[in-house]
Amino acid sequence: MNTPLDRRRFLALGGGTAAAALTASHWASASTDTPVHSGPVPDGVFRLGVASGDPLPDRVVLWTRLAPQPLALDGLGGMPDRRVPVQWQVSRDESFTQVVRAGATMADPADAHSVHVDVAGLEPARWYYYRFRSGSELSPVGRTRTAPAPGAAVNRLNFAFASCQNYPAGYYTAHANLAREDLDVAFHLGDYIYEGGGQGKLGRGHVPNHEIRSLADYRVRHAQYRTDDNLQAVHAAFPWVVTWDDHEVENNWAGDDSDPDSPVEEFLARRARAFKAYWEHMPIRANRAPQGPHMTLYRGFTFGALATFSVLDTRQYRSDQVACKQADCADAFDPARTMLGDEQESWLFARLRESRTRWNVLAQQVPLFEDPNVGQPSDKWEGYRASRARLLDVFAEERVGNPVVLTGDVHKNFAADLKLDWDDPAAPAVGSEFVGTSISSGGDGTSVTRYDPDPANPHIKFENSGDRGYVRLSMSDVELRADYRVVDTVERPESGVRTLASFKVEAGTPGIRRG
Numbered sequence: 001m002n003t004p005l006d007r008r009r010f011l012a013l014g015g016g017t018a019a020a021a022l023t024a025s026h027w028a029s030a031s032t033d034t035p036v037h038s039g040p041v042p043d044g045v046f047r048l049g050v051a052s053g054d055p056l057p058d059r060v061v062l063w064t065r066l067a068p069q070p071l072a073l074d075g076l077g078g079m080p081d082r083r084v085p086v087q088w089q090v091s092r093d094e095s096f097t098q099v100v101r102a103g104a105t106m107a108d109p110a111d112a113h114s115v116h117v118d119v120a121g122l123e124p125a126r127w128y129y130y131r132f133r134s135g136s137e138l139s140p141v142g143r144t145r146t147a148p149a150p151g152a153a154v155n156r157l158n159f160a161f162a163s164c165q166n167y168p169a170g171y172y173t174a175h176a177n178l179a180r181e182d183l184d185v186a187f188h189l190g191d192y193i194y195e196g197g198g199q200g201k202l203g204r205g206h207v208p209n210h211e212i213r214s215l216a217d218y219r220v221r222h223a224q225y226r227t228d229d230n231l232q233a234v235h236a237a238f239p240w241v242v243t244w245d246d247h248e249v250e251n252n253w254a255g256d257d258s259d260p261d262s263p264v265e266e267f268l269a270r271r272a273r274a275f276k277a278y279w280e281h282m283p284i285r286a287n288r289a290p291q292g293p294h295m296t297l298y299r300g301f302t303f304g305a306l307a308t309f310s311v312l313d314t315r316q317y318r319s320d321q322v323a324c325k326q327a328d329c330a331d332a333f334d335p336a337r338t339m340l341g342d343e344q345e346s347w348l349f350a351r352l353r354e355s356r357t358r359w360n361v362l363a364q365q366v367p368l369f370e371d372p373n374v375g376q377p378s379d380k381w382e383g384y385r386a387s388r389a390r391l392l393d394v395f396a397e398e399r400v401g402n403p404v405v406l407t408g409d410v411h412k413n414f415a416a417d418l419k420l421d422w423d424d425p426a427a428p429a430v431g432s433e434f435v436g437t438s439i440s441s442g443g444d445g446t447s448v449t450r451y452d453p454d455p456a457n458p459h460i461k462f463e464n465s466g467d468r469g470y471v472r473l474s475m476s477d478v479e480l481r482a483d484y485r486v487v488d489t490v491e492r493p494e495s496g497v498r499t500l501a502s503f504k505v506e507a508g509t510p511g512i513r514r515g
């Protein structure tokens with residue numbers, strides 16, 4: 001759908017290569033081969049901000065959705081029922097005097113007037129600025145960064161991960177602070193929206209005020225979250241790689257199973273609506289748009305010779321949760337039950353074994369480490385012990401360099417070693433897991449922090465509850481450092497942030513160390 005910049009005009013403007021800058025005023029022609037019904041574009045179409053994501057060495061996805069009335073309950077955002085042209089520019093500088101790519105696309109009502117521009121021909125490991133235009137209106141400016149070239153030496157990669165941003169539960173003070181961090185890329189591990197109708201106590205009640213089920217409902221809910229200035233700021237600050245957990249569809253869904261169970265066809269229809277709205281609102285490539293109730297969200301990213309990231313989907317292909325309340329019940333060990341599904345598991349294991357990067361990072365949803373102090377862990381990897389054992393066996397293979405797992409979901413911070421034998425306190429670590437607390441879910445709590453909380457389970461190095469925030473990481477060839485960043489409050493619009501705890505993993509030595 002994107003119209004590449006007309007090459008003759010490009011050359012006439014003084015560029016012979018993709019690196020040559022266009023003039024400041026250059027916008028690609030908005031005309032396309034598809035007729036557009038005439039009519040004015042409403043004012044205020046960029047009220048949902050801009051975003052970028054899924055960075056590759058030569059390209060990145062640019063996103064916006066035209067929605068002058070984001071909360072319109074029909075889910076159409078106040079847009080007319082026709083396609084509307086949107087132009088875009090990518091520049092080396094914030095004032096757009098060095099535009100290197102420009103083009104035009106169509107915002108289609110079939111996709112809620114969202115656009116997913118896959119801008120190619122960019123240089124690796126480089127910052128760019130981007131913006132959109134519709135009619136006479138300009139979008140806010142976003143900043144994004146391409147990944148380093150394959151195999152390239154990378155001195156340092158700065159990134160962060162976040163999860164669980166229940167809108168009524170708190171202001172996005174964590175996002176406000178995250179937006180100010182010096183990062184190359186950020187990861188969202190799910191619970192980007194919540195599906196319930198909760199109103200909270202902060203004047204940030206969910207719209208609509210009931211559990212979302214229709215496509216219009218899911219669109220309005222995503223749009224409501226995206227009206228938040230802090231969420232817009234964090235998307236505009238750097239590229240994001242996103243994956244979902246359960247609340248993007250429904251609490252604790254698993255594969256084809258809803259919770260509580262509803263007829264499969266009914267649930268799959270709902271899942272299709274939720275997936276569509278999710279894709280419409282995320283900076284994900286257009287070719288990953290869902291086909292009915294199926295959307296391939298697991299995917300990989302490589303940052304030079306330094307890191308391979310595997311972004312997982314632990315919801316869509318998993319077996320239903322075990323019914324028993326104890327994770328050590330026989331069902332939890334059933335090798336026929338799966339967390340990833342056969343295809344994703346094969347993809348992941350091959351990717352880990354073939355990777356030649358220093359670090360191998362899994363960006364995923366639910367805790368992997370054994371936590372014997374949790375009453376009902378059946379939603380986590382503990383409820384899928386055969387799947388977990390297979391994964392940890394791969395981690396233990398010598399050729400898989402420095403496996404690290406990033407996790408969300410539980411609204412608590414943890415740091416833990418990953419082991420083949422959880423019952424042997426002396427068993428060596430084969431990997432490391434960082435679990436990050438929520439952005440806002442749970443609201444302000446009573447902060448409780450414990451180091452080495454359980455002598456019988458020395459693999460658990462750190463546990464913190466009651467705080468909200470995100471985890472910031474800095475990676476080099478030598479070590480991976482993680483700073484647990486927590487805000488003072490999510491129940492007031494402004495908050496400071498501080499580092500609650502720091503840990504590191506030394507390359508070549510699996511396991512978490514105080515740092």
Ligand SMILES: [Fe+2]
Pocket residue numbers: 164165191247409410411441
């Ligand atoms: Fe959550």
